[in-house]
Amino acid sequence: MMINQSKQQNFQKLQALLNELPWYVEEYINHKLRKLSTASLLNYCHDYKIFFNWMIHEQLWTGNMKDIPLERLEKLTVLEVEGFLNFLHYQLQNKELTVNRKLSALKSLFNYLQNIAETKDLKPYIQRNVMAKIEFNDIKESMETKANKMEGKILLGDEYERFRLFVAQEYGELHKNNKKVYNFYQLNKERDTAIISLILGSGLRLSELVGLDLEDIDFSKYTARVIRKGNKEQYVFFSQTAMDDLKEYLAVRESKYQIDKSIKALFVAAPMGPKGKTRRLTARSVEKLVEKYAKAFGKPSLSVHKLRHSFATRYHAEINDVPKLRRQLGHSSIQTTMIYTHIKNDDLKIAVDKMDMPKEFTE
Numbered sequence: 001m002m003i004n005q006s007k008q009q010n011f012q013k014l015q016a017l018l019n020e021l022p023w024y025v026e027e028y029i030n031h032k033l034r035k036l037s038t039a040s041l042l043n044y045c046h047d048y049k050i051f052f053n054w055m056i057h058e059q060l061w062t063g064n065m066k067d068i069p070l071e072r073l074e075k076l077t078v079l080e081v082e083g084f085l086n087f088l089h090y091q092l093q094n095k096e097l098t099v100n101r102k103l104s105a106l107k108s109l110f111n112y113l114q115n116i117a118e119t120k121d122l123k124p125y126i127q128r129n130v131m132a133k134i135e136f137n138d139i140k141e142s143m144e145t146k147a148n149k150m151e152g153k154i155l156l157g158d159e160y161e162r163f164r165l166f167v168a169q170e171y172g173e174l175h176k177n178n179k180k181v182y183n184f185y186q187l188n189k190e191r192d193t194a195i196i197s198l199i200l201g202s203g204l205r206l207s208e209l210v211g212l213d214l215e216d217i218d219f220s221k222y223t224a225r226v227i228r229k230g231n232k233e234q235y236v237f238f239s240q241t242a243m244d245d246l247k248e249y250l251a252v253r254e255s256k257y258q259i260d261k262s263i264k265a266l267f268v269a270a271p272m273g274p275k276g277k278t279r280r281l282t283a284r285s286v287e288k289l290v291e292k293y294a295k296a297f298g299k300p301s302l303s304v305h306k307l308r309h310s311f312a313t314r315y316h317a318e319i320n321d322v323p324k325l326r327r328q329l330g331h332s333s334i335q336t337t338m339i340y341t342h343i344k345n346d347d348l349k350i351a352v353d354k355m356d357m358p359k360e361f362t363e
Contacts, residue, residue, distance in 0.1 A: 010038035017045040021052065022068050024125060028112045047105040050092075054084050070113065074126040078133050085134070096137040107131045153301040155200075155310040164200060164241070166297050168193040174296060187256060187270060191281075192289055194242075194249035195267060198224075199304060201242030203311035203329050206304045208236075210283050212266040217246070228330040236328060 018026045025048055029041050036044075052065040060080060061068050088094040088102060110131035117125045155163055172189065175181040185192075198204060208226040216225040222243055223235040253259060257268050257278045265280035287304055294302035308329070315325050326334050 010042050014038055014042050014045060017042065017049065020065060021045060021048055022066055024070060024113060024117070025109065027117065028109050031112060031116070032108075044105045044108070047102045048109065050088075050102070051084060051106060054087055058083070070125050073110070073113070073130075074128050076130045078130060081130055081134050100136045103131075103134060103136060107134075153299075153309075154306050154313060155299075155302070156313065159299070160200060160310060160314060163293075163297055163299075163302075164193070164197055164245075167196045167293050168245070171293060171296055188289075190245075190249040190252050190256075191267060192293070194245045195286060195289070196293070196307065197242040197245035198238055199307040200311050201239030202236050203308045203315070204236060204238075205308065205330070206283050206286060208330075209304075210267065210281060210286060213264040214266055215264065217266065219243070226330075229332065232330075234327075234330060236330075 014029070018029060025045070029045065032041060032044075049065070052061075052068055055061050055068065055072075056063075056065060058080075060076070061072055085099055085103065088099045089096070094102070110126070110129045113125040114127070114129040114132075115124065119125065168189065172182060172185050175185060195209065199209060202224065204224065204226065205228075208224075208228065211227060212224060217223075218225070218235070221235070221237075222240070223237055225233065225235055228234050253268070257270055259268065259278050263278055263280075267281040267286075268278050269281045269285060271278050290302065290304050290307065291300075294300055312325060312329055315328065316322070319325070322334065322338065
């Protein structure tokens with residue numbers, strides 16, 4: 001009810017604002033009403049009002065804002081528009097992201113006037129679109145910013161092992177009163193634990209994981225043969241824990257999934273329906289199972305990719321060898337790998353702090 005009330009209020013504010021703006025803005029907003037929220041369109045109109053007021057202040061139009069004609073927009077120069085963007089940045093002190101948002105609103109309006117709207121004789125409202133010539137600010141996030149964003153969304157410290165144990169045991173306990181969910185979990189728990197454990201113990205990509213065949217696992221060398229980006233074959237190491245979980249899954253794989261000997265896929269899905277066949281587990285299925293466990297664990301932001309990040313963060317904290325980590329993850333550029341050097345790891349800090357403590361405090 002409150003949501004509908006808020007929409008209604010925004011719609012009323014939108015109508016009041018449109019009364020101050022030129023007729024073609026109202027036409028554009030009506031065109032967008034089905035696609036965008038009233039709150040977004042209200043922001044667009046506020047941006048247009050700032051732009052048209054700036055035009056009047058700079059004497060690019062003398063008269064009312066409501067009367068600014070299409071012909072005047074058509075004759076705006078690149079220098080004039082860049083003057084407006086400088087005004088936003090230096091006088092209104094808008095951040096680059098905000099300037100980009102306001103420019104995006106103007107680009108959308110001008111695109112409508114040139115490419116969508118048409119007169120009675122089927123001509124565009126404007127022939128020349130100056131906004132199409134203006135580029136957005138190039139905003140590059142620093143490594144620290146990217147790392148800070150990632151930190152809250154990955155497993156750190158003891159969460160790493162806690163999540164694995166949650167998938168292996170606790171999820172079942174949590175749902176033991178729901179027969180359908182519990183039985184499905186019991187069928188797949190070894191497989192699901194092996195999947196989570198393998199990502200956390202190797203940093204494999206989703207496509208690499210689902211593409212694995214039985215013959216790709218080398219049980220003596222603890223490696224998995226994968227086809228990486230660029231169609232390159234590589235042997236990727238994985239942990240002892242991942243190997244143990246993998247062996248537990250393989251011990252029940254044939255009996256639980258009624259597998260035909262011809263099926264080479266490492267991770268499989270149970271047959272569906274009376275005539276269903278066992279098949280290779282799809283990437284979407286793996287995404288869904290990770291989402292399911294992550295939500296129940298209380299960390300819904302976790303995804304397959306975030307588990308890969310979790311592995312990389314732990315690897316860097318314990319081994320601190322960026323070239324080796326780059327090879328393990330299959331990154332083409334070392335710059336991509338460098339982000340993990342910026343993620344704070346409390347475990348590492350505690351270990352370093354302990355080095356400085358008197359011996360009696362660490363025993």
